[in-house]
Amino acid sequence: MATGPASLPAGKLPNELLAQLLARVAHRDPRVLIGPAVGRDAAVIDTGAPKLLVAKTDPVTFATDLIGRYAVHVNANDIACMGARPAWFLASVLLPENCPADLPGEILSQLSQACDALGIELIGGHTEITYRLDRPIVVGAMLGEVERDRLITGERARPGDAVILTKGIAIEGTAVLAREAGPVLLARGASEQTVARAADYLTDPGISIVLDAAAACDAVPVHAMHDPTEGGLATALYELAAACSCGVSVDADSINIFPETKAICAAAGLDPFGLLASGALLLVVPDKNAGAATAALWEAGVSARRIGSLQTPADGVIMAVNGESRPVPRFDRDEAARFLSGLPD
Secondary structure, eight states, X not given: OOOXXXXXXXXXXXXXHHHHHHTTOOOOOTTEEEOOOTTOOOXXXXXXXXXXXXXXXXXXXXXXXXXXXXXXXXXXXXXXXXTOEEEEEEEEEEEETTOOTTHHHHHHHHHHHHHHHHTOEEEEEEEEEETTOSSOEEEEEEEEEEEGGGOOOSTTOOTTOEEEEESOBOHHHHHHHHHHHHHHHHHXXXXXXXHHHHHGGGTTTTSOOHHHHHHHHHHSOOOXXXXXXXXXXXXXXXXXXXXXXXXXXXXXXXXXXXXHHHHHHHHHTOOGGGSOOBTBOEEEEOGGGHHHHHHHHHHTTOOEEEEEEEEOGGGOEEXXXXXXXXXXXXXXXXXXXXXHHTSOO
C-alpha cells in the first residue's frame, strides 16, 4: 500500500535535505559570488562598485513581544559573519486578525530603534493582517557591504586554525524559553529569579554579534565566522565544518554555558548544545593569532574563549567530554522547537 511523504517537524530543515534542495538551484549570473549553501550565512553580489553587496533574509516567529528588535539583530548577525557592515533593512510584518491596533506601531518602533542602534537604515517592507495566524511574524531582509579584501567566506580556513567562541551558548534559546514557557518552567522547578533573568537575555548579554565580528576582524586575520542559530552550537559546528571543508574538534569544558541556561535546560529536560544560540559567534583564526583575537574581544567588552581547532575532514566533528572524544551530537530539530511544540495549546 502506497504511503505519502514523511512529515517534517517545526524548525530548520535538516542539512542533508537542505543540500539536496539547493542542488536544484540554477546559477546563471556571474555577479553572484556566493550563493546558497549549507553553512553559508549570506549571499554576496559583485555589482561592480568598490564594495561587494551582501544580502540576507531570516524570519522571526519567537519572542513576539520584542519581535522587531529580534528581527533586526538576527539578520544583521549573518551580514557581520561575512566581514560586512549591515547597512539597509526591509521587513515584512505579518499580523494576526484582530490584533491590537497599536501593535503595528510598536513593532515599527522596535525595528527603528534596533536599526538606529546598529547604524542601519530601515528602507521599506510590507505590513498586513494575515488570515489564520496566531502570532506576529516578521521576515527581515538585510543588505550590507564589505571591502573586497575583507570578505570572509571560510575558504582560507585550514586544519590547525583555532576555533573561538564569544559570550556563551544558547543565549537566544534561554530567552525564548523563558518568554514563551515561563509558567511551565516554574512548575518544573526553575526559580522565579532564574526565569526573570533568562527572559532578559535578549538584551543582556544580548543576541547581537555585530560588535564581536568587527572587533575580531579589526584585530587579526579571520578565516571564517559563523552565527549559531537553530540547532544550537552542535548544528553550527557541523555547518562551520561544511563551510570550511574541514573537521572540527572542540573541548566541552571550554564552552561557556550560563547558569540560567543550565537551570532552564535542566527543568525542561533539554540539551543546551542543541538550543537556539544567537548571541554567540564562532570565529576561526590562525593558531598564532588566537591569543590576540581573544584579547581584542575582551578589550571590546566581549568575553571569548578558544574552544578547539579545525582538523582534517576525515577527523569529523568531534567533542572531548571528560577526556573522551566523541562525535558532536546531531539534533534533528532545535531543542526549543521540540519543547515548545510539545506544550498544550
